[in-house]
Amino acid sequence: MKRVVVGITGASGAIYAKRVVELLTEAGVHVHVAASGLGRRLLHDELGMESFDANALSGGRGHLVTLYPSNDMGATIASGSFLHDGMIVVPCSSNTMAAISSGVTSTLVHRVASVTLKERRRLVIAHRETPLSHIDILNMQRLSEAGAVIVPLAPGFYMMPKTISDLVDFMAGRLLDLIGVPHTLNTRWDPQALKDSPEGD
Structure with a gap:
Protein backbone atom coordinates (compact mmCIF):
# COMPACT_ATOMS: atom_id res chain seq x y z
CA MET A 1 0.00 0.00 0.00
CA LYS A 2 1.27 3.45 -0.91
CA ARG A 3 1.78 5.89 1.96
CA VAL A 4 1.64 9.65 1.39
CA VAL A 5 2.06 12.45 3.90
CA VAL A 6 -0.14 15.53 3.58
CA GLY A 7 0.74 18.73 5.44
CA ILE A 8 -1.98 21.36 5.85
CA THR A 9 -1.03 24.92 6.76
CA GLY A 10 -2.75 28.26 7.12
CA ALA A 11 -2.83 29.64 3.58
CA SER A 12 -6.37 29.88 2.21
CA GLY A 13 -7.29 26.78 0.22
CA ALA A 14 -8.60 24.14 2.60
CA ILE A 15 -10.74 22.77 -0.22
CA TYR A 16 -7.56 21.70 -2.04
CA ALA A 17 -6.32 19.78 1.01
CA LYS A 18 -9.61 17.98 1.49
CA ARG A 19 -9.87 17.02 -2.17
CA VAL A 20 -6.31 15.71 -2.25
CA VAL A 21 -6.97 13.52 0.80
CA GLU A 22 -10.24 12.29 -0.75
CA LEU A 23 -8.54 11.34 -4.01
CA LEU A 24 -5.61 9.66 -2.30
CA THR A 25 -7.90 7.50 -0.19
CA GLU A 26 -10.08 6.72 -3.23
CA ALA A 27 -6.90 5.32 -4.79
CA GLY A 28 -6.32 3.16 -1.72
CA VAL A 29 -3.41 5.23 -0.42
CA HIS A 30 -2.81 5.39 3.33
CA VAL A 31 -2.65 9.11 4.08
CA HIS A 32 -0.76 10.53 7.05
CA VAL A 33 -1.98 14.05 7.79
CA ALA A 34 -0.22 16.71 9.84
CA ALA A 35 -1.90 20.09 10.15
CA SER A 36 -0.48 23.19 11.78
CA GLY A 37 -2.62 25.10 14.25
CA LEU A 38 -3.53 27.58 11.55
CA GLY A 39 -4.14 24.71 9.15
CA ARG A 40 -6.72 23.24 11.51
CA ARG A 41 -8.32 26.67 11.89
CA LEU A 42 -8.41 26.91 8.09
CA LEU A 43 -10.36 23.64 7.87
CA HIS A 44 -12.88 25.07 10.33
CA ASP A 45 -13.16 28.54 8.80
CA GLU A 46 -13.35 27.49 5.15
CA LEU A 47 -14.98 24.05 5.31
CA GLY A 48 -16.89 24.22 8.60
CA MET A 49 -15.06 21.26 10.13
CA GLU A 50 -15.77 21.38 13.84
CA SER A 51 -12.89 19.00 14.59
CA PHE A 52 -9.81 17.57 12.94
CA ASP A 53 -11.62 14.46 11.76
CA ALA A 54 -10.32 11.71 9.48
CA ASN A 55 -13.72 10.79 8.04
CA ALA A 56 -14.68 14.40 7.32
CA LEU A 57 -11.34 15.02 5.63
CA SER A 58 -11.40 11.89 3.47
CA GLY A 59 -15.05 11.65 2.46
CA GLY A 60 -15.78 8.74 4.79
CA ARG A 61 -12.59 6.72 4.30
CA GLY A 62 -11.12 7.56 7.68
CA HIS A 63 -9.70 4.05 8.07
CA LEU A 64 -7.09 5.06 5.50
CA VAL A 65 -6.14 8.28 7.31
CA THR A 66 -3.86 8.80 10.30
CA LEU A 67 -3.93 12.22 11.93
CA TYR A 68 -1.10 13.77 13.95
CA PRO A 69 -1.03 16.75 16.35
CA SER A 70 1.03 19.63 14.98
CA ASN A 71 3.31 19.68 18.02
CA ASP A 72 4.07 15.95 18.09
CA MET A 73 7.70 16.14 17.01
CA GLY A 74 8.16 12.53 18.07
CA ALA A 75 5.49 11.20 15.72
CA THR A 76 6.33 8.24 13.50
CA ILE A 77 6.29 10.37 10.36
CA ALA A 78 8.92 12.72 11.87
CA SER A 79 11.60 10.03 11.45
CA GLY A 80 13.58 9.33 8.32
CA SER A 81 13.00 5.64 9.01
CA PHE A 82 9.31 6.12 8.17
CA LEU A 83 9.05 5.04 4.55
CA HIS A 84 6.57 6.90 2.37
CA ASP A 85 5.98 7.71 -1.27
CA GLY A 86 6.04 11.47 -0.97
CA MET A 87 4.72 14.49 0.90
CA ILE A 88 2.36 17.20 -0.32
CA VAL A 89 2.08 20.44 1.64
CA VAL A 90 -1.32 21.79 0.59
CA PRO A 91 -2.07 24.58 0.96
CA CYS A 92 1.42 25.80 1.81
CA SER A 93 1.70 29.25 3.35
CA SER A 94 4.66 31.54 2.69
CA ASN A 95 5.55 31.22 6.37
CA THR A 96 5.73 27.42 6.14
CA MET A 97 7.66 27.61 2.89
CA ALA A 98 10.17 29.95 4.53
CA ALA A 99 10.59 27.66 7.53
CA ILE A 100 11.17 24.58 5.36
CA SER A 101 13.64 26.37 3.10
CA SER A 102 15.57 27.56 6.16
CA ILE A 135 11.82 36.57 -0.28
CA ASP A 136 9.15 34.06 -1.40
CA ILE A 137 10.89 33.67 -4.75
CA LEU A 138 14.25 33.07 -3.09
CA ASN A 139 12.67 30.49 -0.77
CA MET A 140 11.14 28.73 -3.76
CA GLN A 141 14.54 28.71 -5.44
CA ARG A 142 16.22 27.20 -2.36
CA LEU A 143 13.57 24.51 -2.06
CA SER A 144 13.75 23.68 -5.75
CA GLU A 145 17.53 23.38 -5.53
CA ALA A 146 17.06 21.05 -2.53
CA GLY A 147 14.83 18.78 -4.60
CA ALA A 148 11.30 19.99 -3.85
CA VAL A 149 8.69 20.57 -6.55
CA ILE A 150 7.01 23.97 -6.33
CA VAL A 151 3.38 23.97 -7.46
CA PRO A 152 1.55 27.31 -7.32
CA LEU A 153 -2.16 26.60 -6.87
CA ALA A 154 -3.06 28.22 -10.18
CA PRO A 155 -5.55 26.08 -12.13
CA GLY A 156 -5.64 26.08 -15.91
CA PHE A 157 -8.76 26.90 -17.88
CA TYR A 158 -8.23 24.90 -21.08
CA MET A 159 -10.50 22.14 -19.74
CA MET A 160 -13.40 24.64 -19.83
CA PRO A 161 -14.22 24.44 -16.10
CA LYS A 162 -17.85 25.00 -15.16
CA THR A 163 -17.63 24.91 -11.38
CA ILE A 164 -15.24 25.64 -8.52
CA SER A 165 -14.93 21.87 -8.09
CA ASP A 166 -13.59 21.62 -11.64
CA LEU A 167 -10.85 24.11 -10.77
CA VAL A 168 -10.02 22.30 -7.54
CA ASP A 169 -9.89 18.95 -9.33
CA PHE A 170 -7.50 20.36 -11.92
CA MET A 171 -4.92 21.15 -9.24
CA ALA A 172 -5.63 18.08 -7.11
CA GLY A 173 -5.05 15.88 -10.14
CA ARG A 174 -1.74 17.59 -10.89
CA LEU A 175 -0.61 17.05 -7.29
CA LEU A 176 -1.42 13.34 -7.47
CA ASP A 177 0.44 13.09 -10.77
CA LEU A 178 3.56 14.44 -9.11
CA ILE A 179 3.66 11.66 -6.52
CA GLY A 180 2.66 8.90 -8.92
CA VAL A 181 -0.87 8.20 -7.73
CA PRO A 182 -3.32 7.38 -10.56
CA HIS A 183 -6.67 9.10 -10.87
CA THR A 184 -9.46 9.46 -13.41
CA LEU A 185 -9.88 13.24 -13.31
CA ASN A 186 -10.11 15.02 -16.64
CA THR A 187 -6.97 17.12 -16.25
CA ARG A 188 -4.91 16.05 -19.28
CA TRP A 189 -4.12 18.43 -22.10
CA ASP A 190 -5.81 17.08 -25.23
CA PRO A 191 -5.95 19.59 -28.10
CA GLN A 192 -8.04 17.24 -30.27
CA ALA A 193 -10.71 16.84 -27.59
CA LEU A 194 -10.95 20.59 -27.21
CA LYS A 195 -11.14 21.05 -30.95
CA ASP A 196 -13.97 18.54 -31.19
CA SER A 197 -15.99 20.14 -28.38
CA PRO A 198 -18.41 23.04 -29.00
CA GLU A 199 -16.63 25.10 -26.36
CA GLY A 200 -13.33 24.66 -28.17
CA ASP A 201 -14.47 26.36 -31.39
Missing part, protein backbone atom coordinates in the same frame (compact mmCIF):
# COMPACT_ATOMS: atom_id res chain seq x y z
CA GLY A 103 15.64 24.18 7.86
CA VAL A 104 13.56 25.45 10.78
CA THR A 105 11.38 22.70 12.29
CA SER A 106 9.06 24.23 14.88
CA THR A 107 5.99 22.20 13.82
CA LEU A 108 5.46 18.63 12.67
CA VAL A 109 4.75 19.82 9.12
CA HIS A 110 8.14 21.55 9.02
CA ARG A 111 9.88 18.51 10.50
CA VAL A 112 8.38 15.98 8.08
CA ALA A 113 9.12 18.23 5.09
CA SER A 114 12.73 18.60 6.22
CA VAL A 115 13.08 14.84 6.66
CA THR A 116 11.48 14.24 3.26
CA LEU A 117 14.15 16.42 1.65
CA LYS A 118 17.07 14.85 3.48
CA GLU A 119 15.86 11.35 2.60
CA ARG A 120 15.57 12.42 -1.06
CA ARG A 121 11.87 11.65 -1.26
CA ARG A 122 9.40 13.67 -3.31
CA LEU A 123 8.29 16.89 -1.58
CA VAL A 124 5.56 18.87 -3.32
CA ILE A 125 4.99 22.43 -2.11
CA ALA A 126 1.51 23.60 -3.19
CA HIS A 127 1.89 27.31 -2.52
CA ARG A 128 -1.23 29.45 -2.64
CA GLU A 129 -0.41 33.00 -1.55
CA THR A 130 -0.08 35.83 -4.06
CA PRO A 131 1.59 38.10 -5.00
CA LEU A 132 5.06 36.77 -4.27
CA SER A 133 7.64 38.82 -2.46
CA HIS A 134 11.29 38.58 -3.46
Whole structure:
Protein backbone atom coordinates (compact mmCIF):
# COMPACT_ATOMS: atom_id res chain seq x y z
CA MET A 1 0.00 0.00 0.00
CA LYS A 2 1.27 3.45 -0.91
CA ARG A 3 1.78 5.89 1.96
CA VAL A 4 1.64 9.65 1.39
CA VAL A 5 2.06 12.45 3.90
CA VAL A 6 -0.14 15.53 3.58
CA GLY A 7 0.74 18.73 5.44
CA ILE A 8 -1.98 21.36 5.85
CA THR A 9 -1.03 24.92 6.76
CA GLY A 10 -2.75 28.26 7.12
CA ALA A 11 -2.83 29.64 3.58
CA SER A 12 -6.37 29.88 2.21
CA GLY A 13 -7.29 26.78 0.22
CA ALA A 14 -8.60 24.14 2.60
CA ILE A 15 -10.74 22.77 -0.22
CA TYR A 16 -7.56 21.70 -2.04
CA ALA A 17 -6.32 19.78 1.01
CA LYS A 18 -9.61 17.98 1.49
CA ARG A 19 -9.87 17.02 -2.17
CA VAL A 20 -6.31 15.71 -2.25
CA VAL A 21 -6.97 13.52 0.80
CA GLU A 22 -10.24 12.29 -0.75
CA LEU A 23 -8.54 11.34 -4.01
CA LEU A 24 -5.61 9.66 -2.30
CA THR A 25 -7.90 7.50 -0.19
CA GLU A 26 -10.08 6.72 -3.23
CA ALA A 27 -6.90 5.32 -4.79
CA GLY A 28 -6.32 3.16 -1.72
CA VAL A 29 -3.41 5.23 -0.42
CA HIS A 30 -2.81 5.39 3.33
CA VAL A 31 -2.65 9.11 4.08
CA HIS A 32 -0.76 10.53 7.05
CA VAL A 33 -1.98 14.05 7.79
CA ALA A 34 -0.22 16.71 9.84
CA ALA A 35 -1.90 20.09 10.15
CA SER A 36 -0.48 23.19 11.78
CA GLY A 37 -2.62 25.10 14.25
CA LEU A 38 -3.53 27.58 11.55
CA GLY A 39 -4.14 24.71 9.15
CA ARG A 40 -6.72 23.24 11.51
CA ARG A 41 -8.32 26.67 11.89
CA LEU A 42 -8.41 26.91 8.09
CA LEU A 43 -10.36 23.64 7.87
CA HIS A 44 -12.88 25.07 10.33
CA ASP A 45 -13.16 28.54 8.80
CA GLU A 46 -13.35 27.49 5.15
CA LEU A 47 -14.98 24.05 5.31
CA GLY A 48 -16.89 24.22 8.60
CA MET A 49 -15.06 21.26 10.13
CA GLU A 50 -15.77 21.38 13.84
CA SER A 51 -12.89 19.00 14.59
CA PHE A 52 -9.81 17.57 12.94
CA ASP A 53 -11.62 14.46 11.76
CA ALA A 54 -10.32 11.71 9.48
CA ASN A 55 -13.72 10.79 8.04
CA ALA A 56 -14.68 14.40 7.32
CA LEU A 57 -11.34 15.02 5.63
CA SER A 58 -11.40 11.89 3.47
CA GLY A 59 -15.05 11.65 2.46
CA GLY A 60 -15.78 8.74 4.79
CA ARG A 61 -12.59 6.72 4.30
CA GLY A 62 -11.12 7.56 7.68
CA HIS A 63 -9.70 4.05 8.07
CA LEU A 64 -7.09 5.06 5.50
CA VAL A 65 -6.14 8.28 7.31
CA THR A 66 -3.86 8.80 10.30
CA LEU A 67 -3.93 12.22 11.93
CA TYR A 68 -1.10 13.77 13.95
CA PRO A 69 -1.03 16.75 16.35
CA SER A 70 1.03 19.63 14.98
CA ASN A 71 3.31 19.68 18.02
CA ASP A 72 4.07 15.95 18.09
CA MET A 73 7.70 16.14 17.01
CA GLY A 74 8.16 12.53 18.07
CA ALA A 75 5.49 11.20 15.72
CA THR A 76 6.33 8.24 13.50
CA ILE A 77 6.29 10.37 10.36
CA ALA A 78 8.92 12.72 11.87
CA SER A 79 11.60 10.03 11.45
CA GLY A 80 13.58 9.33 8.32
CA SER A 81 13.00 5.64 9.01
CA PHE A 82 9.31 6.12 8.17
CA LEU A 83 9.05 5.04 4.55
CA HIS A 84 6.57 6.90 2.37
CA ASP A 85 5.98 7.71 -1.27
CA GLY A 86 6.04 11.47 -0.97
CA MET A 87 4.72 14.49 0.90
CA ILE A 88 2.36 17.20 -0.32
CA VAL A 89 2.08 20.44 1.64
CA VAL A 90 -1.32 21.79 0.59
CA PRO A 91 -2.07 24.58 0.96
CA CYS A 92 1.42 25.80 1.81
CA SER A 93 1.70 29.25 3.35
CA SER A 94 4.66 31.54 2.69
CA ASN A 95 5.55 31.22 6.37
CA THR A 96 5.73 27.42 6.14
CA MET A 97 7.66 27.61 2.89
CA ALA A 98 10.17 29.95 4.53
CA ALA A 99 10.59 27.66 7.53
CA ILE A 100 11.17 24.58 5.36
CA SER A 101 13.64 26.37 3.10
CA SER A 102 15.57 27.56 6.16
CA GLY A 103 15.64 24.18 7.86
CA VAL A 104 13.56 25.45 10.78
CA THR A 105 11.38 22.70 12.29
CA SER A 106 9.06 24.23 14.88
CA THR A 107 5.99 22.20 13.82
CA LEU A 108 5.46 18.63 12.67
CA VAL A 109 4.75 19.82 9.12
CA HIS A 110 8.14 21.55 9.02
CA ARG A 111 9.88 18.51 10.50
CA VAL A 112 8.38 15.98 8.08
CA ALA A 113 9.12 18.23 5.09
CA SER A 114 12.73 18.60 6.22
CA VAL A 115 13.08 14.84 6.66
CA THR A 116 11.48 14.24 3.26
CA LEU A 117 14.15 16.42 1.65
CA LYS A 118 17.07 14.85 3.48
CA GLU A 119 15.86 11.35 2.60
CA ARG A 120 15.57 12.42 -1.06
CA ARG A 121 11.87 11.65 -1.26
CA ARG A 122 9.40 13.67 -3.31
CA LEU A 123 8.29 16.89 -1.58
CA VAL A 124 5.56 18.87 -3.32
CA ILE A 125 4.99 22.43 -2.11
CA ALA A 126 1.51 23.60 -3.19
CA HIS A 127 1.89 27.31 -2.52
CA ARG A 128 -1.23 29.45 -2.64
CA GLU A 129 -0.41 33.00 -1.55
CA THR A 130 -0.08 35.83 -4.06
CA PRO A 131 1.59 38.10 -5.00
CA LEU A 132 5.06 36.77 -4.27
CA SER A 133 7.64 38.82 -2.46
CA HIS A 134 11.29 38.58 -3.46
CA ILE A 135 11.82 36.57 -0.28
CA ASP A 136 9.15 34.06 -1.40
CA ILE A 137 10.89 33.67 -4.75
CA LEU A 138 14.25 33.07 -3.09
CA ASN A 139 12.67 30.49 -0.77
CA MET A 140 11.14 28.73 -3.76
CA GLN A 141 14.54 28.71 -5.44
CA ARG A 142 16.22 27.20 -2.36
CA LEU A 143 13.57 24.51 -2.06
CA SER A 144 13.75 23.68 -5.75
CA GLU A 145 17.53 23.38 -5.53
CA ALA A 146 17.06 21.05 -2.53
CA GLY A 147 14.83 18.78 -4.60
CA ALA A 148 11.30 19.99 -3.85
CA VAL A 149 8.69 20.57 -6.55
CA ILE A 150 7.01 23.97 -6.33
CA VAL A 151 3.38 23.97 -7.46
CA PRO A 152 1.55 27.31 -7.32
CA LEU A 153 -2.16 26.60 -6.87
CA ALA A 154 -3.06 28.22 -10.18
CA PRO A 155 -5.55 26.08 -12.13
CA GLY A 156 -5.64 26.08 -15.91
CA PHE A 157 -8.76 26.90 -17.88
CA TYR A 158 -8.23 24.90 -21.08
CA MET A 159 -10.50 22.14 -19.74
CA MET A 160 -13.40 24.64 -19.83
CA PRO A 161 -14.22 24.44 -16.10
CA LYS A 162 -17.85 25.00 -15.16
CA THR A 163 -17.63 24.91 -11.38
CA ILE A 164 -15.24 25.64 -8.52
CA SER A 165 -14.93 21.87 -8.09
CA ASP A 166 -13.59 21.62 -11.64
CA LEU A 167 -10.85 24.11 -10.77
CA VAL A 168 -10.02 22.30 -7.54
CA ASP A 169 -9.89 18.95 -9.33
CA PHE A 170 -7.50 20.36 -11.92
CA MET A 171 -4.92 21.15 -9.24
CA ALA A 172 -5.63 18.08 -7.11
CA GLY A 173 -5.05 15.88 -10.14
CA ARG A 174 -1.74 17.59 -10.89
CA LEU A 175 -0.61 17.05 -7.29
CA LEU A 176 -1.42 13.34 -7.47
CA ASP A 177 0.44 13.09 -10.77
CA LEU A 178 3.56 14.44 -9.11
CA ILE A 179 3.66 11.66 -6.52
CA GLY A 180 2.66 8.90 -8.92
CA VAL A 181 -0.87 8.20 -7.73
CA PRO A 182 -3.32 7.38 -10.56
CA HIS A 183 -6.67 9.10 -10.87
CA THR A 184 -9.46 9.46 -13.41
CA LEU A 185 -9.88 13.24 -13.31
CA ASN A 186 -10.11 15.02 -16.64
CA THR A 187 -6.97 17.12 -16.25
CA ARG A 188 -4.91 16.05 -19.28
CA TRP A 189 -4.12 18.43 -22.10
CA ASP A 190 -5.81 17.08 -25.23
CA PRO A 191 -5.95 19.59 -28.10
CA GLN A 192 -8.04 17.24 -30.27
CA ALA A 193 -10.71 16.84 -27.59
CA LEU A 194 -10.95 20.59 -27.21
CA LYS A 195 -11.14 21.05 -30.95
CA ASP A 196 -13.97 18.54 -31.19
CA SER A 197 -15.99 20.14 -28.38
CA PRO A 198 -18.41 23.04 -29.00
CA GLU A 199 -16.63 25.10 -26.36
CA GLY A 200 -13.33 24.66 -28.17
CA ASP A 201 -14.47 26.36 -31.39
